[in-house]
Amino acid sequence: MPSHKYDITIQGVNKWAWEEIKQVGKIIAVKDKGLQRAYARSTLNGMAYLRDAIYQLITDSKNPDYIKAELQITHDKVVRIMKHLIADFDIDMKDIQEFNKNHVLSSLNYLKKTGTRKNKKNNRKNSRKH
Numbered sequence: 339m340p341s342h343k344y345d346i347t348i349q350g351v352n353k354w355a356w357e358e359i360k361q362v363g364k365i366i367a368v369k370d371k372g373l374q375r376a377y378a379r380s381t382l383n384g385m386a387y388l389r390d391a392i393y394q395l396i397t398d399s400k401n402p403d404y405i406k407a408e409l410q411i412t413h414d415k416v417v418r419i420m421k422h423l424i425a426d427f428d429i430d431m432k433d434i435q436e437f438n439k440n441h442v443l444s445s446l447n448y449l450k451k452t453g454t455r456k457n458k459k460n461n462r463k464n465s466r467k468h
Contacts, residue, residue, distance in 0.1 A: 348401070386434060
């Protein structure tokens with residue numbers, strides 16, 4: 339659980355999520371690999387804060403279950419995108435931890451589990467060859 343209390347509305351967090359997801363498309367539009375990586379690292383950092391804010395809304399007992407279910411979908415989408423950014427742009431988690439000087443972010447252990455669908459599919463192909 340994040341130690342920082344986010345003061346954000348459900349509508350605000352949804353708009354924030356939409357903007358962060360749009361950034362991923364902009365990363366792909368950049369041709370320079372170094373710029374892509376830097377942009378991806380910055381976006382990943384923003385998404386880490388976003389994920390924590392969404393999680394707080396999910397665990398807030400004041401929110402009805404149907405809102406929590408919608409937020410959970412957004413949360414899972416954000417985490418999935420974060421994992422792709424890490425894998426696709428070879429981002430070291432130490433870089434993200436350096437952004438967290440004030441120790442606002444929760445543990446980033448949820449990102450350590452690698453294995454996107456693409457990787458799992460390739461692993462299955464490779465295991466069949468052996």
